Amino acid sequence: MKTYNHGLNNTTEEFKDSKGNVVLKRTYNNGEAHDTYYVYNKLNLLAFVIPPMANGTVLGDHLEKWCYQYNYDAKKRLVEKKIPQKDWEYIVYDKSDRVVMTGPVYNPFGDGSKGWLITKYDVFGRGIYIGYYAAGTFTSATRNTLSQNNFTIESKMASNTTIDGITTRYTNAGFPTNFKLLSINYYDDYNYPNAPTGFSNIETQVVNTAVKGQITGTWTRILTTAASTAGNLSYNLYDNKDRVIRTYSQNHLGGYTQVDNQINFTGTTAKTVTYQKQNNSATVLTVTDIYSYDRRDRLTKQTRQIGTGSIETIVSNTYDQLGVLITKNVGGATGNLQKVDYKYNIRGWLTDINNAEMDYVDGENDLFQFKINYNRYALQNVNLFNGNISSVWVRTKVDNLFKGYVYWYDHLNRLTQAKNMYYHRPGGWLMGQYMDDSYGEAVTYDKNGNILTMNRTGELLDAQQALTIDNLTYVYNGNQLLSVTDSSSPTINDGFKDGNKVGDDFIYDTFGNITQDKNKGVTAISYNHLNLPYQVTFANGSNIKYAYDAGGTRLSKKVQPNGGALVTTDYVNGFQYTDNVLKFFPHPEGYVEFKNNQYLYTYQYKDHLGNVRLTYRDGYRNHATLENLKDGIIQVSEIIEKSDYYPFGLKQKGNDLPDYSVINKYKYAYGGKELNDELGLDLYDFGARNYDAAIGRWLNVDPKAEEMRRISPYAYSFNNPIFFLDPDGMKPLDWYIDWNSGRVLGQDGAKTNNFRVIKGTMWAKITNSGGSMSKEATAELHKESNIITVNNNKIHSDLNTINDDTINDQTAERQAIFMLERTEDSEGFPAAELTTTIGQLGKNGSADIPNVTGFNNDQMIVGQAHTHNLDQTGRTNLPGTSDADYDVSKSRNFNIYAIDSYQGKQQGGNAIHMTNSNTENGINVGTTNDTSVIGNQVLDDFINSNKQ
Known part of the structure; x- marks a missing residue:
């Protein structure tokens, strides 16, 4: 019997209107259409996005539950937006189109009140202050009035002043003047409170004290109480090529972390020395890392020395002729502890960690083997040719069993089932395979990707029947999960714990955050301005309190059981302390544990997603006997932990190393993220959000939900956690x-x-x-x-050339073209530089840009700057960009800059304005006296405008 596979499955259809706007994206699962509609207003701006679950309608409560909504002002600027089941968000601009206020947001100090985040700028358009303004919700009319205000440009002063009780070097003249200061940025020099002085050479490198266009220092508030003005100062020191050779950061305990970098002539880091001081009375801990590279600047070796201790090799790497990593020798003071081999298929996809096709051979001491199959048939599933993983095999020396998972997907690439597989190896070679029902996971979804059901099995019982640990049914209001019901045996305590039998399990705030989880006895969760948990309160009186800095970096965690002792964890730039005692700090292949006044190098095997699968240490003993001696050879008894996971991240019980949880407290496991398991909370901290692996969902709305509007903002890794790793989503990435x-x-x-x-x-x-x-x-x-390097000197020279030439001859516009010039480095690797070239002279009040896209003769146009000369007949000069500039920027998808050359030579430089598809009326980005921010801005906006 053949099953017909609907011909439209695994396809995407796009429908466009006469203006080229996408109005419908349609995908199919089992022949059923999943439609996402895009609705535009009269100004041709996106007004609504209607995801699949809305079924193409906005009737009743569909707008609130499912749809994304956008409103704009008369300048076509986005001023109001609504994410499904969140409050409206408002954006206020100044006359230069810079965002000066956003809100509402929670009070940063966790009291539940709401206000606004404000940003203030210097004359070059650089953000210098971020603050919290405790005002109520502004009406639309009030926000429009604010946008018409002249938000004063703040300037740097010669002496210190005070804002919100905090010493700074900037003015505070613009609205508002009464706010809670959260962070301060300093640029160009070291004239600010508590700045470094007396610069000496760093690792033989001369410090450049006149750094233009770079951040030199930052003050960041520690969020404890509104009355406290405590904060951490950090600064960077640069060499004469603007490369960072020292970073220094105070910590919330009164100490600091300082990292000195020795940079070689190719720009790679040859040496780092880290100085870690926990608090004012602590002894400084020194950690020295030495890096070696081959002639293509690929890392070949890293060593580490802690204090004056012995030198440990962290890793040494070997590459093939294509530059792909094929071998890592990991750990050891004299010889490596583990030799890790990597294999790839013809497409360059990782297939093996160590040789997973063979048994252990003489001379090899592989503790871990891992195999990824793509289009290789495994039992009942099918060959996959779209990059999805069809099965994985894994074997460790803990049990010497070769086992793994077989995977099934729907036509939207969502994981639907995973079955456990064992492999038979007569004579040491892989000959057969069979499945049982242990450690399985099966999932169904709605059209938005919300999980509807999840079934899990546990370890195999004596009767060769797998234990059913979860039989979950999910109930929703929109994308928000209301309850999960487990119909498996109530005596089973693994997996999801159904602790609430009456009413809804989960309660949400107006920002889409979960505030109660009745299954875990959580009665209240309060949040700060970044929607990070401030305090978790339990029904039995226990609580967990978190402290952050204003940028969202977690500083401490205090766990207070009802009637028990308080346990405090401090996070200090990777160094982690429990009740003021150093516990561990990371290295690239694992971590260093501090125990019995010794620094113990600990190493980890990770899979393709960064999940920690096996941990080992030379000299460790995983039994209640004397510890082994360090002999440079890893025995089975020196394996600290072995971990296996269900696809959505729940750790398998009965399939790990016995009794490990009692011994080791290193909790960074799934995805390399910390498991917060105190008081039964059991959440992974991913930085921007917290993840519950038992139900396969986030607790909070995705901060970047608008980039993935066809899927639920609570869904994890596009519901394909075997292929995708969800990062924190908040930090700028390469x-x-x-x-x-x-x-x-x-x-x-x-x-x-x-x-x-x-x-x-x-x-x-x-x-x-x-x-x-x-x-x-x-x-x-x-x-x-x-x-990509930026030739700021050439950009500055060309912009000033066209400005000066136009001032001297006001009969025509001049232009400079921003070009990305591609080349190769000395080893044949691709390289590129952003620079400018003087373009053709303008005619009739305009300067035409060459109509070339992509690379042409190794150059690609990514922006343009031109001058505005004196009045032409029938025209009047105005500051800023023109409507024609905006139209060109929108059609070419890059930034257009206009220089006010018609004003003649200005003492502070002639103003430069920028427009692109997001800023129709143009914003001021500085003057011709300082163009240092423009090159990076061109690249940044080009990337954002051309993302796939």
Whole structure:
């Protein structure tokens, strides 16, 4: 019997109107259409997005439950937006189209009141203050009035002043003047309160004290109480090439972390020395890392020395002729503890961690083997050719069993079922395979990707029957989960714990955050301005309190059981303390545990998603006996932990290393994220949100929900957690441009906010097996790419040339074209530089841009700047960009800059304005005296405008 597969499955249809706007995207699952509609207003601006669950209608409460809504002002600026089941969000601009107020948001100090986040700018349009303004909801008329105000540009002063009880060096003249100061940025020099002085060489490198266009210092408030003015000062020191050679950051305990970098001539880091001081009375801990590279600047070795202790090799790498990592030698003071081998298929997708086709062979001591299958048939599933993973095999020396998962997907690439598989190896070779029902997971979804049912099985019982641990049914209001009912045996305590039998399990606030979870006995969760949990209160009187800085970095966690002892965890730039005692700090292949006054190097095997699968340490003993001696050879007894996970992240019980949980308190596991399991909370902290692996959902709305409007803002990893890793989503990441086509490819997991160029074929080879966000993928992408450099000197020179020439001859516009010039580095890797070239002289009040897209003769146009000369017949000069500038920027999808040259030579420089598809009326971005921000702005906006 053959089953007909509907011909439209696995396809996407797009429908456009006469203006080229996409009005409908349609996908299919089992032949059923999943429609997302896009509705535009009279100004041709997006007004509504109607996701699949709304079924193309906005009747009744569909708008509130399902739809995204947008309103604009007369300047076509987005001023109001509504995410489904969240309050309206409002945006206030100044006359230069800069965002100056957004809200409402929670009070940063967790008291539940609401107000506004404000931003103030300097003369170059750089954000200098972020603050919290405790005002009620402004009416539309009030917000319009505010947008007409002249929000004063703040300036740097020669002496200190005070704002909100905090010493600073900036004025506070613009509205509002009465607010809670959250952060301050300083630029260009080191003239600010408590700035570093007396600069000496850092690792033999001279410090550049006149840094233009760079952030030199930041003050960030510690969010405890509104009355407290405590904050952390951090600063960067640069060399004469504007490369960071020192970072310094105070911590909330009164200490600091200082990292000194020695940078070689190619720009790679040869050495870092980290100085960690917990508090004022603590002894400084020094950690020295040495890095070696091959002639293509690929990392070949990293060593670490803690204090004056012995030098440990963290990792040494070997690459093939294509530059792909094939071997890592991990750990050890004299020889490596583990040799890790990697294999790839012809497409460059990762297939093996160690040789998963063979048994352990003489001379090999592999503790962990892992195999990823794509189009390889496994029992009852099918060969997959779209990049989805069909099955995985795993084996460890803990039990020497070769087992894994077989996966099934629907036509929208959502995981629907995972079954456990065992492999038979007569004579040591893989010969057969069979499935049982243990550790299985099966899932169904609605059209928006909300989970409707989830069934899980546990370990195999004596009768060869798997224990059913979860038989879950989900009930929703819109995308918000109201309750989960478990119809499995009430005596089973694994998996989801159905602690509430009456009414709704979950309560939400107006920002879409869960405030009560009755299954876990959570009666209240309060949040700060970033929707991060401030306090979790339990029905039995226990509580957990979190402290952050104003940027959202977690500083501490205080767990207070009812009637028990308070336990405090402090997070200090990767160094973690419990009740003031150092516990551990990370290294690239694991972590260092501080125990019995010793620093113990601990190493980890991770899978393709960064999940910790096996942890080991030379000299460790996982039995209640004397510890082993360090001998450079890892025995089975030196394995600290073995972990296996269900697809959505729940840890398998009965399938891990016995009694480990009693011994080790290192809780970074699934996705490398911390499990907050205190008091039965059992949530993974991903940075921007918290994830509940028992139900496969987030507790909060995705901060970037608008980028994925066809799927529920609470869904995890597009419901394909075998392929995708969900990062924190809040930090700026590196973006990539295809060296061949100029197309924007995507981003990696590095939080360094760089723009890189790579060959598209290599991008595909690296990212097709698990995406681009994992640590391993990010490292490979960095090796095959180069950071796009910005020739700020050439940009400054050309912009001033066209300005000066126009001032001297007001008969025509002049232009400078922003070009991305591609080249190769000395090792043949793709490279690129953003620069400018003087374009053709303008005619009839305009300067025509060459109509060329993509790379042409190794150059690609990514922006333009032109001058506005004196009045032409029938025309009047006005500051800023013109309607024609906006139209060109929208059609070409890049920034257009206009220089007010008609005003003649100005002492502070002639004003420069910018327009693009998001800023029709143009914003002021500085003057011709300082153009240092423009190059990076061109790249940033080009990336954002051309994302796929």
